[in-house]
Amino acid sequence: MIFFAVLSTDKPFFDAAIQKLTDKYGMPFEVLLPQSFEHTSYYKDEMGSDLIKGFIAFQPPFDQSKLPQAKCWARAIEWSLGSHCEKMFHRSVNIDPGLVTLEKIVLATSKNFSHRLYLGDGVYGEVTLIFHTECWETLNWTYPDYKVPDIQKFLIRCRNHLKEYLSKQTS
Numbered sequence: 381m382i383f384f385a386v387l388s389t390d391k392p393f394f395d396a397a398i399q400k401l402t403d404k405y406g407m408p409f410e411v412l413l414p415q416s417f418e419h420t421s422y423y424k425d426e427m428g429s430d431l432i433k434g435f436i437a438f439q440p441p442f443d444q445s446k447l448p449q450a451k452c453w454a455r456a457i458e459w460s461l462g463s464h465c466e467k468m469f470h471r472s473v474n475i476d477p478g479l480v481t482l483e484k485i486v487l488a489t490s491k492n493f494s495h496r497l498y499l500g501d502g503v504y505g506e507v508t509l510i511f512h513t514e515c516w517e518t519l520n521w522t523y524p525d526y527k528v529p530d531i532q533k534f535l536i537r538c539r540n541h542l543k544e545y546l547s548k549q550t551s
Contacts, residue, residue, distance in 0.1 A: 381409070381542045382450060383437035383535075385487075385525075387417060387474040389427050393461055397473045398436055400457050405438040409541055412436075412534040419524040427471055433525065437480065437538045440545045444486075448503035450477040451488035478508070480538040482546070485509040485516065485526070495521055511539065 384401055388394035394414050402408060414434035454475035462471045479486040485508045489496065496504035508526055509516040516532050525531055 381437060381440040381480045381538055381545075382442040382447075383410075383435055383478050383480060383538060384454065385433060385435050385476045385478065386414070387427070387431055387433045387476075388414065389431060389472050391432065393472040394432060394434060396461055397457055397475055398434075400460075401436055401438075401475075404453070407439070408436045409439050410435075410437040410534060410537055412530065415530070417525065427474070435531065435534055437534075437541075440542050442479070444479055444481075447477060447479060447486070447488050447505065448499045448501040451490070451503045452501055454488075455490075480535060480542055482539065482543060483511055485535060493521075495519075509535065 382405065386394055386397050388397065391414065398411075412435040414432035417431040417433040454477055457475055458471050458473055461473050477488045487506045487508050488499070489504050489506055490502055492498070492504055496506045499505045506521070507519070508522050509518060509532075511517070516535060518527050
C-alpha cells in the first residue's frame, strides 16, 4: 500500500497537500496528524524552521511499479504549492511517497546513494525498515523520524491492514 510523508512549513500548506493526495488516491486508510519536526536541519535553508510532518496512507492495492510516478506527481504538488520569486523556488511542502509491504518499507527519493536502487524517472528506492518478529527493524541509513514509536506504530497499522486485505484476496 502507498503512503506519503508530508513535511510542511505550516498547517494550511500541509492540509492543501493532503487534499491533493486525497483527490488523487481517494479516502485515506490512516492519517498520522502533523507533529513538530526537529529530526534534522537539512530543510532549514529552503523551508525554514518550525516544520511539521505527518503521514497519510491509502487503501490497497497499489502497484509497486508505479512508485516512480507517485514521486514525480508528489514533486508536481510541491512545485504547485511552493513560492517562486526571482528565479528561486522554495518549497512549502516536501512530499515523499513510500510503500508498505509485508516485509519492508520502501521510500522513493530523488537522491542517489550507495544503498538505493534506480527505479526510473529520476527516482530511487530505499528499503528503510524491515519487518521482523512483529516490529520494524531499522537499518544504518534509516531516517531518525522513522525510528520514532508513533511513526512505527502508524506503519504497523498500515501493514496489518495490508495483511488483512491480502488475506481476503486469497480466501
